[in-house]
Amino acid sequence: MGISLKPDRLKRYKDVAMLLIKYGRSDLISQAGLEESVLPEEMAVETAASAEELAKDLERLGPTFIKLGQLLSTRADLLPTPYLDALAKLQDQIDPISYEEVERIVSGELGVRISKAFAEFETTPLAAASLAQVHRAYMRDGRAVVVKVQRPNIRELIADDLDALLEIAHFLDTHTELGRRYEFENMLFDLRKSLLRELDFTTEARNLNTISRNLSEFENIIVPEPIEDYTTTRILTMEYLPGKKVTSLNPLRLLEINGSELADELFRAYLKQLLIDGLFHADPHPGNVFLTDDNCIALLDLGMVGHVTSSFQDNLLRLLLSIAEGRGEMAAESAIKMGEAKEGFDRNKFTNRIVDLVAENSDAVLSRANAGVVTLEITKISAECWFRLPSQFTMIAKALMNLDRVVYVLDPGFDPNAVIREEAQGILERNILRSLAPANLMSGAVDLKEFTEKLPTRVNKILDAVGDNKLRFKVDAIDEKVVLDGLQKVANRITLGLVVASLIVGAAMLMRVETTFKILGYPGIAMILFILAAVAGLMLALSILLYDKKTS
Numbered sequence: 001m002g003i004s005l006k007p008d009r010l011k012r013y014k015d016v017a018m019l020l021i022k023y024g025r026s027d028l029i030s031q032a033g034l035e036e037s038v039l040p041e042e043m044a045v046e047t048a049a050s051a052e053e054l055a056k057d058l059e060r061l062g063p064t065f066i067k068l069g070q071l072l073s074t075r076a077d078l079l080p081t082p083y084l085d086a087l088a089k090l091q092d093q094i095d096p097i098s099y100e101e102v103e104r105i106v107s108g109e110l111g112v113r114i115s116k117a118f119a120e121f122e123t124t125p126l127a128a129a130s131l132a133q134v135h136r137a138y139m140r141d142g143r144a145v146v147v148k149v150q151r152p153n154i155r156e157l158i159a160d161d162l163d164a165l166l167e168i169a170h171f172l173d174t175h176t177e178l179g180r181r182y183e184f185e186n187m188l189f190d191l192r193k194s195l196l197r198e199l200d201f202t203t204e205a206r207n208l209n210t211i212s213r214n215l216s217e218f219e220n221i222i223v224p225e226p227i228e229d230y231t232t233t234r235i236l237t238m239e240y241l242p243g244k245k246v247t248s249l250n251p252l253r254l255l256e257i258n259g260s261e262l263a264d265e266l267f268r269a270y271l272k273q274l275l276i277d278g279l280f281h282a283d284p285h286p287g288n289v290f291l292t293d294d295n296c297i298a299l300l301d302l303g304m305v306g307h308v309t310s311s312f313q314d315n316l317l318r319l320l321l322s323i324a325e326g327r328g329e330m331a332a333e334s335a336i337k338m339g340e341a342k343e344g345f346d347r348n349k350f351t352n353r354i355v356d357l358v359a360e361n362s363d364a365v366l367s368r369a370n371a372g373v374v375t376l377e378i379t380k381i382s383a384e385c386w387f388r389l390p391s392q393f394t395m396i397a398k399a400l401m402n403l404d405r406v407v408y409v410l411d412p413g414f415d416p417n418a419v420i421r422e423e424a425q426g427i428l429e430r431n432i433l434r435s436l437a438p439a440n441l442m443s444g445a446v447d448l449k450e451f452t453e454k455l456p457t458r459v460n461k462i463l464d465a466v467g468d469n470k471l472r473f474k475v476d477a478i479d480e481k482v483v484l485d486g487l488q489k490v491a492n493r494i495t496l497g498l499v500v501a502s503l504i505v506g507a508a509m510l511m512r513v514e515t516t517f518k519i520l521g522y523p524g525i526a527m528i529l530f531i532l533a534a535v536a537g538l539m540l541a542l543s544i545l546l547y548d549k550k551t552s
Contacts, residue, residue, distance in 0.1 A: 012164035015061055019054075051086035058087075059094070063130030063154065064161035064195075071191050073398070075379070078182060088285070088402070096128035102135065102149050109232040117230065121147070130154075131198060136240060144240035145227060148201065155199055162192050182383055190391040198303040201236035207279075207302040208238065214277045218269045220262055220296050241298045246406050247286035254410075257295050263411035266297050267419050270403055274396060275313050275320075275427045282306040282395045285402040286409075306395040312338060316396065321424050323374050324417035326362035328355030335378055338393060344386040353381045371416055372400030452501055496540050503533035 058069040072079060073087035102125075107113050114121050120138040127134050132150045139145055169184035197203050205226035212223040222241065230237035244253075266289075273280035281288075283304040290298040308316065315337045322330035332354035336347070361374050375397040382389050407414045465471040507529035517524035 012161060013168060016165065016168050019057060022057075051082040054083060055086045062157070062161065063094075063151075064158050064165070066130045067195055068165070068191060071187070071194075075187075075394070078383075094128060094130055096125045096133050097149075097151060099123040101152060102133070105149055105152065106147065106235055109235045110230065118147075137237075139227070145230075145237050146224075146240050147230075148236040148238075150199065150201065150234040158195055158199070162188065162195070166192075181386065183388070186391070194304060197305075200233050201231060201303075202233055204236055204303040205231045205238075207305050210279060211273070211277075211281060211299070211302060211305075214273065214279065215269050218265050220265050221269045222292070222296050222298050223302070224298065224300065241290065241292050241300075243290035243292035243298055245286055246289050246291050246297075246409050249291060249409070253291075257291065257410075259410040260414065262291075262295075262297055263407040263414045264419065266410070267403065267407050267414070267416055268423060270399065271420070271423050271427070274308060274399075275317050275423075278308045278310065278313065280306050280308065280396075280399060282399050283402070284399055284406065286406055289406045306392050306399070308392060308396070312390075312392065317424065317427060319375070320371050320420050323358055323361070323371050324420040326358055328358035331355075331358050331374075331378075335382070335389070336387075339382065339387055339389040342386045342388055346385055350381065350385040350387055353385070354378065357381065371420065372397060372402070372404045376401055452498070452505070455498070493540060493544070496536060500533045500536045500540070503529045503536070507533065 055069060058065040069087045073084055075084075079087070103114050106117070106121075110117050118137045119140050119142070122136045125133040125135050126146065130151075131154055132148050135147045135149065137145050137147050166185060166188045169179075169188045172179035173183060173185045205228065208223055208226045212225065215221050215223065224238040224241050227237040227239070270280065270284070281299055281302055281304075283301060284299065288299065288301045290300060292298050315334050319331055319334035319338075322328070322334060329351060332351040335354065336350070341347075357374060357377055375393070379389055379394055379397060404416065407416070462471065507526040510523055510526035510529065513523060513526075515523045515525065519527040
């Protein structure tokens, strides 16, 4: 991937280079040898500007750079705190497109005129952002809805900008030490994937439905319902939830609600998304969290979601719990399990810095430190120690940081670490029960089936080797009695293992047979077989442990 000489690309190269020089990253340009090729001479002496100016400059450069700024707001490894704060508050508000253009897009997507599709459609948008704008409307049956309309030609504009940015990132990664350390190209790849998902409104509609189902147990957390027949890749119609941003509520309104209860429930809902469901709202900034007129918390704008695998969930739970309990070494070990060491990684230095970080932030109530701040700081330490954390870790850090801002508005005395400690046991229990569900046991049953099918052949080979006097044991000292005793114990354990495997396979197959006799909601006979297998397995494990301890 090389630098293009197309005029429109050169303009973008110049825009990016000017930003790097203006805001203190001229080292990237000088290391890459680009001073004379893309920068005017007068820019070389430009002094550093304020963080607010950076946010305004990114807004001026358009939607792609606005999204890039929002991504950079999570990169504590790249920018100092004032810039992170300014970019986190980056306003995604630009001039709206005309109603005539909105009417053309909506009519083209739905195949009918707006007047036919809706009983009423307000011409003035409720909000206009870089990717889309939102209009209030009423369905024919009287339901109040909002219609999110994608801006025309926005896909092409973003694709061109991202191509230019990727070329710059590739060049910097290849020619500068900072590029090799921070891997700008990977960061841009993540931004591309995120933006492409955001530009498909059918994906957002599915996210609304899925997260609404996942959070149904939380009475005070609601998600707007999409209207599927009125949703396409370019327009999204969903129910209207009247309310205000949590951070814009006046003190009198806050006195009317139970802020501590709402903060607690909201934080627990996000822990469930992250540590149980594996799908979470990745952008809970204050503009996307509303207090409705009936005092519920509404989660809006689910175009950006994150996915967490089960193995990553386990390590994330350990990390959050170790932060909550002030156990720095455990936090460092959990972070190491999540990522990948690069050349030059110093494990001891990384561990010591994490230990110091957790120790400094161990008192969340007094210092208002929280898991979001600590996880965000871990990304900075990782980059400086040549350690690569996955992109989802940065998304989680950003989500937790934004979440902290919201819950502290609802309840200034909220203690997230206490909630993490309380929820840890319940989350572990739910994950264990989920792993024992029939759907998850079937893959294990398939492996056991393959094992039992191949075991007779393997045993026959062993017996043939014994019969042909070809079986050999390499031992330091020959004691026939010890060898025979050992073989007998091995045979007994193999036999018991086969019995346990057979019980598990049989139970897994019986799980699919519906019976009136049930235990814990599952077929009773199957559960009995599982219990017998568990008891036999426990006896086998105890026998092994006790025997090994006795003979060690």
